[in-house]
Amino acid sequence: MKFEVAMPEEGHSLPYVANLSILFKEVPLLDRAAAARDAGFTDVEYWWPFGSAVPAREDVDAFVDSLDGVRLRGLNFYAGDMAAGERGLVSWIGRETEFADSLVVALGIAERTGCRSFNALYGNRLDGEDPAKQDDLARVHLDKAADAAARIGAQLVLEPLSGADRYPLKTAADAVAVLDDLGRENVRLLADLYHLAVNGDDLDALVTVHTPRIGHVQIADAPGRHQPGTGELDIDGYLAKLQNAGYTGFVGIEYVPEPDTVTSLGWLPKTRRGRA
Ligand SMILES: O=C(O)C(=O)CO
Numbered sequence: 001m002k003f004e005v006a007m008p009e010e011g012h013s014l015p016y017v018a019n020l021s022i023l024f025k026e027v028p029l030l031d032r033a034a035a036a037r038d039a040g041f042t043d044v045e046y047w048w049p050f051g052s053a054v055p056a057r058e059d060v061d062a063f064v065d066s067l068d069g070v071r072l073r074g075l076n077f078y079a080g081d082m083a084a085g086e087r088g089l090v091s092w093i094g095r096e097t098e099f100a101d102s103l104v105v106a107l108g109i110a111e112r113t114g115c116r117s118f119n120a121l122y123g124n125r126l127d128g129e130d131p132a133k134q135d136d137l138a139r140v141h142l143d144k145a146a147d148a149a150a151r152i153g154a155q156l157v158l159e160p161l162s163g164a165d166r167y168p169l170k171t172a173a174d175a176v177a178v179l180d181d182l183g184r185e186n187v188r189l190l191a192d193l194y195h196l197a198v199n200g201d202d203l204d205a206l207v208t209v210h211t212p213r214i215g216h217v218q219i220a221d222a223p224g225r226h227q228p229g230t231g232e233l234d235i236d237g238y239l240a241k242l243q244n245a246g247y248t249g250f251v252g253i254e255y256v257p258e259p260d261t262v263t264s265l266g267w268l269p270k271t272r273r274g275r276a
Contacts, residue, residue: 123167
């Protein structure tokens with residue numbers, strides 16, 4: 001007699017969140033949430049959506065209003081001039097006021113939207129500054145932001161990045177060393193599979209060693225930073241491994257779409273884009 005053996009289910013069931021600082025750039029920032037909603041997404045995230053640490057009140061209102069019909073799940077603190085290569089103010093000696101200001105603005109947005117995850121980009125190494133002093137400042141900033149986040153039940157995430165030589169967090173271990181030093185339960189690792197793969201990190205080791213420290217995951221294929229299927233990464237495979245290892249959070253879709261966002265989303269059935 002032959003029995004059917006139940007095979008473990010293929011794939012994963014982690015929920016997705018559309019990163020609207022990189023997707024739907026065909027339309028202005030304030031129209032992107034509506035475009036994402038029309039494409040079936042219910043959850044969104046953004047890099048800092050304003051041109052400075054202290055946006056005008058009307059700009060914050062317009063941003064919050066634009067989120068009609070979707071939930072804001074993640075927001076980067078102000079990271080400086082990203083287009084010019086700046087990658088965060090957490091360790092930037094001399095820009096402490098901007099970091100503090102953006103924290104206040106982000107918490108105000110959290111209050112109005114329910115957003116409970118903030119990406120604190122660490123910042124590049126600075127000419128003429130002692131890296132140890134930058135790390136000391138980062139510890140002070142992260143501690144302060146972690147306290148503020150804890151008061152509303154939110155987390156901070158620390159992200160290793162590729163493509164930025166002067167940015168010191170390149171691997172999961174680099175970020176986890178900062179987390180260990182800080183010892184704060186609500187400061188966690190942002191595992192962007194694209195950045196980690198480009199930096200040569202071992203994604204299997206990421207899953208086996210670091211899953212309990214992960215607060216957020218983002219995806220893009222590598223090389224290229226485009227949609228899944230355009231490169232060599234087994235993105236679905238790693239997401240399944242992360243889920244099997246206990247990760248239950250969101251997966252941020254953070255790739256440069258080719259040739260355009262709607263066409264690029266062919267890999268993701270509409271029924272998997274949103275949550276009931
Ligand atoms: O700068 C980048 O590439 C990021 O992912 C920022 O969050």
